[in-house]
Amino acid sequence: SHDIQQQLDELREQLAYHGYRYYVEDNPEIPDAEYDRMMQQLLAIEKANPELVTVDSPSQRVGGEPLDGFTQITHEIPMLSLDNAFNDDDLHAFEKRMLDRLLSESALTYCCEPKLDGLAVSLMYENGVLIQAATRGDGTTGENITENVRTIRSIPLKLTGEGWPARLEVRGEVFMPKKGFEALNEKAAKKGEKTFANPRNAAAGSLRQLDSKVTATRPLSFYAYSVGVVEGMELAGGQYDRLLQLKGWGLPMCPEIRQLSSMDDVIAYHQEIGEKREALPYEIDGVVIKTDDVAIQLRLGFVARAPRWAIAYKFPAQEEMTL
């Protein structure tokens, strides 16, 4: 029969593929019982051959020994938050501010996404393997929640497809779908346990577990929305096209994301998402509108919460920013 390593490779590939079909595409090809049988087979072979366990094996989703605490992670690129718009005029002012700064552009294309009401996380993939996950924290320093994130079935432990960068940091939202939230609270109420006030709190509480076996029982999901560190290749030049690249590598992308070519279309999109909000399977608290062109994003940069009365007069940068 196959030697052990070949059996493991085959099982791992099958489980990763069928896991993707079930958890990301919500369109399984095989019955759950067959998936469970393959997982039990994998766990048995790895138990008998512990030296053959790999960090990206589908068996690593069930959670290991509880941690004593979370270590701190410093983000190589800060994870910033967003300014808010409250009406259509704010959006036209947003566009005018950008065009005034850019001078050379007369129109902008936008990538528009529902703003999920979950937790922002950073996933670091090296050579296509998930090696670290962190919370946003204060934007500069977050908590290492790798073991808990491994249990989120829609997050690939290994990227699929080909042509991904040597180092790729994927940023996105971990959330709890409404149906999973209601089932979790119903079960907790029946057992007289604490219930969560809303899906965001439930997701936050699930990611803060020191015992990832508890996290593994929680119905968490994930949608990618941007990239941080990229090393080893250039990604597509637009936000929307980058998200399609991430999707092609096995990372989930929210199906409501649109590329739009005018602020009037953006306003119509905001209206449309507002109307379908109650029917969406997850909670959102708005939509996020981004200039699609990444080169323009870099030219526009960030308005940090900097004092208006102080300024730094910098010498020229000594090394190229790696973005």
Ligand SMILES: Cc1c[n+]2nc(N)[nH]c2nc1OC(C)C
């Ligand atoms: C903080 C944040 C949150 N969200 N949510 C989405 N959908 N996109 C998105 N982008 C963000 O920041 C980008 C500007 C990178």
